[in-house]
Amino acid sequence: MSLEEVSEGALEAFLAARRAFGHVGLVTPRSNGLPLEYLREIGVVPPPVAVGGPVERLLEEYESYLRRERGLAARSIDSYIRAARLFLIAQVQAGELALERLTTADVSAFLARECPKRSVYGARDLVLSLRALFRYLHLAGLTAMPLQWAVPPVRQVRRRALPRGIDPAALAMLLDGCDRDTTIGARDYAILLLLARLGLRAGEVVAIRLADIDWRAGELLVRGKANRQELLPLPVDVGEALVAYLRCRPGEVSDVLFVRLIAPCGPLSSHRVSLIVHERCERAGIPPVGAHQLRHGAATGMLAAGASLGEIAQVLRHSTTATTAIYARVDRKRLRRSRDRGRELSDDPAA
Numbered sequence: 001m002s003l004e005e006v007s008e009g010a011l012e013a014f015l016a017a018r019r020a021f022g023h024v025g026l027v028t029p030r031s032n033g034l035p036l037e038y039l040r041e042i043g044v045v046p047p048p049v050a051v052g053g054p055v056e057r058l059l060e061e062y063e064s065y066l067r068r069e070r071g072l073a074a075r076s077i078d079s080y081i082r083a084a085r086l087f088l089i090a091q092v093q094a095g096e097l098a099l100e101r102l103t104t105a106d107v108s109a110f111l112a113r114e115c116p117k118r119s120v121y122g123a124r125d126l127v128l129s130l131r132a133l134f135r136y137l138h139l140a141g142l143t144a145m146p147l148q149w150a151v152p153p154v155r156q157v158r159r160r161a162l163p164r165g166i167d168p169a170a171l172a173m174l175l176d177g178c179d180r181d182t183t184i185g186a187r188d189y190a191i192l193l194l195l196a197r198l199g200l201r202a203g204e205v206v207a208i209r210l211a212d213i214d215w216r217a218g219e220l221l222v223r224g225k226a227n228r229q230e231l232l233p234l235p236v237d238v239g240e241a242l243v244a245y246l247r248c249r250p251g252e253v254s255d256v257l258f259v260r261l262i263a264p265c266g267p268l269s270s271h272r273v274s275l276i277v278h279e280r281c282e283r284a285g286i287p288p289v290g291a292h293q294l295r296h297g298a299a300t301g302m303l304a305a306g307a308s309l310g311e312i313a314q315v316l317r318h319s320t321t322a323t324t325a326i327y328a329r330v331d332r333k334r335l336r337r338s339r340d341r342g343r344e345l346s347d348d349p350a351a
Helices: 008-021 029-041 053-068 074-094 104-117 120-139 168-176 183-197 202-206 236-248 270-284 291-304 309-316 321-329 332-347
Strands: 219-223 229-233
Touching: 008 029, 053 074, 053 120, 074 104, 074 120, 104 120, 168 183, 168 270, 168 291, 183 202, 183 236, 183 270, 183 291, 202 270, 202 291, 270 291, 291 309, 309 321
Parallel strands: none
Antiparallel strands: 219 229
16 A cells, blocks of 8 residues: 555554464554554654544543543553544544443443453553543543443452562572662662562662651651652661662762663653562572562562451552452461361351
8 A cells, every 4th residue: 555545444454464464463453553664753654533522621621530530540541541432433434423322232342342452450540541531531421321330340350369479588688688778779779679568569669769768767668659748667687778869879960769770861761660679580590570560569568467358458559458358368278277167167166
């Protein structure tokens, strides 16, 4: 085809052909969107056709709601907006954007068409994003009924497996592999301790600012999801690691705690924190783990030390107890005792 014919529709046809042929890599619009974006930047491919005013205005209002009312991070907002745009464009292409006449059949038809194109986790993200969209549409009075209840759940394959935390011996090797006499080693050691001892998320680590540490009170302000800010006690070993890093940290770079030490200097990203964990695992000669597995390791370590699920939920700052409940399956000794106790009660007539 000629360059003038290259568009989102042509890209989708190409991806559909790849999927039909049996390919599983590079089969989504997002994975192939960069070449199309580049061709438009250099002016050899026509710009995208505007969908129309009503859709874009609705998306702007929805984005403002997600940012101000829900307090979501920019990355989450982008994901929600992509799913909302996909759904709204599909409604426009099917006829007109008549949200007041939207039905559960329309929602089911859209999901039946889009979910098979995605992995289990991609379908789950789409479902979660659509529920948020339908909740907003009902709150804004644009739909007659709360259609988020029409979105079925995606089978949670991950729930079948136990949360994978890092082994204590492997964690010790990971920490010992950091050369704390160097600035990079001191920084990485402090990051690993925050992940493994306090169970911080990668995004929470990069959000720490210099003013968030109260040295006199021994507390750390954690900026979590949905703009939640909570104070956590700062363990002595974590505080000492932060002091060692701050003594060699470049000054006047940024007000955030952890920064890049190789030009261009500036704040770290969540992705970079995950890479640091992965690289440190390779240097220590242990199987690579992700930053979130260190968080799981903190939870399972507290559970093994006798902490209750409520205490673990407090430290990990879970919004619901259902999230913390997955760690109950890790403590097999407690589960076995509960099972045996249940059998005793069932066999006892007096019970």
